[in-house]
Amino acid sequence: MTNSILKISDLHAISDLDGRRILRGVSLDVAPGQTLGLVGESGAGKSSIAKALLGILPRTVRIASGRIIFDGRDLRELPERELNRIFGDQIALIPQDPLTALNPGRRIERQLTDGLRLRRKLPWRQARIRALQLLEEVRIREPERVMRSFPHELSGGMRQRVLIAAAFALEPKLIIADEPTTALDVTVQKQVLRLMRDLQTHHRTAIVFVTHDLGVVAQICDRVTLLFEGRVVEAGTTAEMLETPQHPYTKALIAAGPRYDRPDAGLQPVPDGIISALRADIVASDGRTHG
Structure with missing residues (x-):
């Protein structure tokens, strides 16, 4: 993708408390005026990416490698004073x-x-x-x-x-929206999402939208990055991800969501076999990266 306002390349983060890997080679792009959805279950790493962007990762978590390029500059290489100016003026947060x-x-x-x-x-x-x-x-x-x-x-x-x-x-040029509709009822949620979309169009602001709700993704996001335990599982346009998902985990998550056109249909949990295969692949990938 060209003309990115934000480009994250091969970002790795590790907990110094127990050596646990928080982010595993995350890469993503966001263009001006675009909304990227960071999607995943609890512990997937989506909030850690948002905190890394804002420079507010816990002190026990460190970025081991990777680049965070915002508006052509690597945030990891800038002095604290300049970062404070950017976070106040050019990158804003809508908290949960x-x-x-x-x-x-x-x-x-x-x-x-x-x-x-x-x-x-x-x-x-x-x-x-x-x-x-x-x-x-x-x-x-x-x-x-x-x-x-x-x-x-x-x-x-x-x-x-x-x-x-x-x-x-x-x-600002970029807004991080950290699950801003989670505490709202469905009617108000829809109004707020429409409002954010209208404001974004008017201001040409890029948005990174952190959520676990694929229904919200369908309403506001142009592109989606799906995460599992700190690793990107699948990424693409919203239409591609929701209509023709490629990864079994993506397919299972979509199937697990409630169907408003089938109110009597039961929920389908993500099969254990898919989770086990994902974790096995992550372990193998960790071994190749650090072996």
């Missing part, structure tokens, strides 16, 4: 839980205007006008009232919209 992500003791106005004043050097009045515009962009009714509110006074869907507004506030 809006209630814990927002400061409970500060009104929404302060939480939206502080970044604009600090990073964009806007005077208070201009920052406030921009914050109101952002709330309108994420389709929040009564933005003046919301600006005066504390997080606990808003619904879960409204809090998530505030976080989306905050992520787009500085017009």
